[in-house]
Amino acid sequence: MTHVPSPTRYSNPALYRRCGRSGIKLPKISLGLWHNFGGVDDHANSRALILRAFDQGITHFDIANNYGPPPGSAETTFGRILREDLAAHRDELIVSTKAGYDMWEGPYGDWASRKYLLASLDQSLGRLGLDYVDIFYSHRPDPETPVEETMGALAHAVRSGKALYTGLSNYDPAQTGRASGLLRELGSPCLIHQPKYSMFNRAPEQGLLETLVREGIGGIAFCPLAQGLLTSRYLAGIPADSRAGHDPRFLKPEQITEDKRTRLRRLDAIARARGQSLAQLALAWVLRQPAITSALIGASKASQIDENLGALRNLSISADELKSIDEILS
Numbered sequence: 001m002t003h004v005p006s007p008t009r010y011s012n013p014a015l016y017r018r019c020g021r022s023g024i025k026l027p028k029i030s031l032g033l034w035h036n037f038g039g040v041d042d043h044a045n046s047r048a049l050i051l052r053a054f055d056q057g058i059t060h061f062d063i064a065n066n067y068g069p070p071p072g073s074a075e076t077t078f079g080r081i082l083r084e085d086l087a088a089h090r091d092e093l094i095v096s097t098k099a100g101y102d103m104w105e106g107p108y109g110d111w112a113s114r115k116y117l118l119a120s121l122d123q124s125l126g127r128l129g130l131d132y133v134d135i136f137y138s139h140r141p142d143p144e145t146p147v148e149e150t151m152g153a154l155a156h157a158v159r160s161g162k163a164l165y166t167g168l169s170n171y172d173p174a175q176t177g178r179a180s181g182l183l184r185e186l187g188s189p190c191l192i193h194q195p196k197y198s199m200f201n202r203a204p205e206q207g208l209l210e211t212l213v214r215e216g217i218g219g220i221a222f223c224p225l226a227q228g229l230l231t232s233r234y235l236a237g238i239p240a241d242s243r244a245g246h247d248p249r250f251l252k253p254e255q256i257t258e259d260k261r262t263r264l265r266r267l268d269a270i271a272r273a274r275g276q277s278l279a280q281l282a283l284a285w286v287l288r289q290p291a292i293t294s295a296l297i298g299a300s301k302a303s304q305i306d307e308n309l310g311a312l313r314n315l316s317i318s319a320d321e322l323k324s325i326d327e328i329l330s
Helices: 043-057 073-092 115-127 147-159 173-183 208-215 258-273 278-287 301-312 319-329
Strands: 014-017 025-027 030-032 060-062 093-100 133-138 163-169 192-193 218-222 292-297
Touching: 014 192, 014 292, 025 030, 025 192, 025 292, 030 192, 043 060, 043 073, 043 278, 060 258, 073 093, 093 115, 115 133, 133 147, 133 192, 147 163, 147 173, 163 173, 173 192, 192 208, 208 218, 218 278, 258 278, 258 301, 258 319, 278 292, 292 301
Parallel strands: 030 060, 030 292, 060 093, 093 133, 133 163, 163 192, 192 218, 218 292
Antiparallel strands: 014 025
């Protein structure tokens, strides 16, 4: 049955932030479909998560061709929900997808050639049931394909009407500057860059954030909660139903050392003094950066979406709090 969205979903204009120097505003919290949306996951829960996010004003849904498992199934899941529940609201949504990691057999199903990127985009549109996506990303730089070819493919996707904007992910500062210049020359300037950024991964602070500001590109941080590590879940140990406890593909139990738990407990104390959860503090910390437009969250429960949105009630972090956080992270 077609979903009837909440009439108050746009009641908080402070939820949105302009993306670089573009005409697009994105929600400060966006929903990623990396986990819990594949063919092996419960469809009813996937549907509930997407509809809860939309009812709360989250308009940006981030996918990639290989998200699942199996690869492609997250796009299929989201396409079904679009068709059955949100078809009348397509123009309210920002739908992004990516290509760049291994997707099919043979020499043309990986990396960033024109052949792979454009074939992948066509496949993604088929799974999503869409004529176009709002953002099409090069998911990672290709060390062997000329960047001119990769950026030419992204620009072609825009010219052909199959994407509205171009994006980059996992490009370092120099690669980002070069790619951005090429896209600008091709008439499809880069809208957004998606780096891995959190309290436990501060690599973007080494030049990338500065590059994004200079180039007028918005930033969307993925894994801002460090695969769930920057939540209250691991303060005392590893719960059996946690990601590290039952699905250690990305967050492994051996990564959750006693030293790290000690740091987490100290960060949690700062969060509680602010009236926030640890996850809310971690999101506010990422969003404090002028270069960051949005933080990309994952969720397995609707309550997690609500909690993460609660971070927006207090995004200000004092100089003393930042100093204390830096001391803990050092």
